[in-house]
Amino acid sequence: MLYELPEKHFLTLDALFSFSLPDSSERLYSYTDEEGLVLGISDTGSFVRIIFLINSCQSDVSELSNTKASYIFYLDAEPVERPVVPLHFQLVFSPTIEEPTFAVWAATVMRYLCACFFAPAIPAFDNHDISSVLLGATSSLLRFNLVRGESVEQMQRPLRNIPPSNYLLAVLFSSPYLSASNEYFSLLNESLPLLGGGLVKGGCAYHAYKEQVLMLLGD
Known part of the structure; x- marks a missing residue:
């Protein structure tokens, strides 16, 4: 049985993590808590948290600069x-x-x-934590990494190859039926690629898989 949020939400973890791109053509997607991740921008009045532009041209930035959305992410193949x-x-x-x-x-x-x-979990993080990282980032060009491993040692090796960030969002994803171990929280505190004096925010969230995955988003 897949984890579902309360009934007021129409989205499930299964639906979100089943999303796929048909190809790498130029497209625009948006995410709202109610409708989930959809092609285009929802016209239901729900607040758009994120807009994703796939391989978009430079001119799109001026057209979307006044759109009511929390964040706009350009995902570029080159x-x-x-x-x-x-x-x-x-x-x-x-x-x-x-x-x-x-x-x-x-x-x-x-x-x-x-x-x-x-799908945030415990230990919790919230929109203010995400905002503090994104608004503090010293560059609009960010790095996204997923680190996988069955043990702390397995996760530490790839972490050493990730350039350090000034501002870092670190979220440990796990199945709703599994809880993160104390080892993984030690990993978050001691092994993250963070520059001296930098800021790290994060906590836990759910995904639709059994494995634990550490998501890193930083400048």
Whole structure:
């Protein structure tokens, strides 16, 4: 049985983590707590937390700069120089074993960033924690990483290869039926790639898989 939020929500974890991109064509998606992750922008009046632009052209930034949304993320297959606009952030594709193509990577990014709002867990984090990282970031070009491992030692090795950030959002995802161990919380505190004097915010959230995954979003 899959975990579901209360009935006032129409979205389930299964629905969110089943999302996939058909290809890497230019598209716009938006996320609201009520409708979930949809193509285009919802016209139901729900507050749009995130807008995702897939391989969009530079001119899209001026058209969307006044859109009522918390954050706008540009997901680009190749580096694209974009003007600096408040609340606009860019992530550029970097292949991994688990996300070898742009379409797979972009869908993964979208699922996990949306799940930060949709399914936070205990220890808790909230919108203010996310805002403190994104508003404090020294660059609009951010890095997204997922770190997997069955033990602290397995997770520490890939963490050493991630460049440190000034501002870092660190969210440990697990199944709703499993709780994170004290070892993993020690990992969060002691092994995160954070520059001296930097700020880290985070906690736990749920995803639709049995494995535990540490999501890192930083500058």
